[in-house]
Amino acid sequence: MSVDAAESAATPVDAARDRAAPAIPAPRHELAAVDPAAAPASPAAPASAAADELVVGGLQPFTTIDYPGALAAVVFVQGCPWRCGYCHNPQLQPRVKPAEAAGPGWAALRPWLARRLGLIDAVVFSGGEPTLDPALPAAMAEVRALGLKVGLHSAGIYPQRLAAALPLADWVGLDLKAPPADDAAYDRVSGVRGSAAALRRSLALLAASGVAHECRSTIHPALHDDAALLAMADALAAAGIADWALQICRPPKGSALAPVGAGWPSEPLLAALRSRVEPLTIRRAD
Numbered sequence: 019m020s021v022d023a024a025e026s027a028a029t030p031v032d033a034a035r036d037r038a039a040p041a042i043p044a045p046r047h048e049l050a051a052v053d054p055a056a057a058p059a060s061p062a063a064p065a066s067a068a069a070d071e072l073v074v075g076g077l078q079p080f081t082t083i084d085y086p087g088a089l090a091a092v093v094f095v096q097g098c099p100w101r102c103g104y105c106h107n108p109q110l111q112p113r114v115k116p117a118e119a120a121g122p123g124w125a126a127l128r129p130w131l132a133r134r135l136g137l138i139d140a141v142v143f144s145g146g147e148p149t150l151d152p153a154l155p156a157a158m159a160e161v162r163a164l165g166l167k168v169g170l171h172s173a174g175i176y177p178q179r180l181a182a183a184l185p186l187a188d189w190v191g192l193d194l195k196a197p198p199a200d201d202a203a204y205d206r207v208s209g210v211r212g213s214a215a216a217l218r219r220s221l222a223l224l225a226a227s228g229v230a231h232e233c234r235s236t237i238h239p240a241l242h243d244d245a246a247l248l249a250m251a252d253a254l255a256a257a258g259i260a261d262w263a264l265q266i267c268r269p270p271k272g273s274a275l276a277p278v279g280a281g282w283p284s285e286p287l288l289a290a291l292r293s294r295v296e297p298l299t300i301r302r303a304d
């Protein structure tokens with residue numbers, strides 16, 4: 019797809035995919051290990067590639083909500099090895115060849131971004147899992163060279179690749195899907211064994227990086243009881259994270275999950291969470 023077509027067509031992805039996505043009580047499939055053919059879970063050294071090789075699954079030309087305080091475009095990178103049952107963009111999960119991707123290639127995005135100078139402040143790389151793509155650092159560096167801020171959304175799936183991307187990022191939004199110390203709970207949400215260990219390493223890297231950030235968690239009372247939410251808050255506090263967004267789940271079509279009532283989480287619970295992590299932001303879908 020050309021950039022012009024992407025700009026004029028309905029956005030091929032849900033820009034608010036993780037903002038108010040539902041959690042599920044159990045995976046819809048067998049738990050699997052991260053597919054090493056898609057990308058190594060812990061590469062010995064982050065691979066690199068030219069920016070033109072970035073596999074773009076979609077483009078959000080303009081958004082006010084994906085980078086705090088900035089007008090931004092969002093580039094959705096194709097591919098994610100996790101299989102969260104609540105994923106709002108399952109079309110971005112398969113890793114495909116660049117020519118098969120639905121979004122515009124980086125060679126087309128490069129001049130388009132140059133024309134957007136003065137109209138946007140930042141470019142956010144989202145997904146899928148953008149750190150999966152070896153071309154991500156090169157693309158981030160090009161955005162920086164244009165004078166734009168660089169945002170990165172990640173689930174922390176590839177800690178070493180995140181480490182390589184952090185010096186090129188001005189702001190990071192990191193998903194926290196369950197208590198980091200609860201391997202079984204994390205596996206249940208991600209659909210992949212060992213996912214909590216990757217998140218724990220990524221969380222520590224982000225906290226130590228000095229890069230502006232937010233951790234965000236999509237929550238549903240059927241999955242996150244008070245103890246789980248308090249454990250998540252304690253883990254963030256212990257890691258030194260001081261910015262947490264709770265995204266109240268928005269059940270997708272066909273979900274067995276009930277809509278979440280306006281009174282959840284309770285005020286006493288929110289007060290307990292805020293006593294551990296502040297600021298704490300609550301996001302509810304319209």
Ligand code: SF4
Pocket residue numbers: 036098099100101102104105106107111145146147173208
């Ligand atoms: S981690 Fe991957 S599967 Fe899970 S919500 Fe994000 S893009 Fe979807």
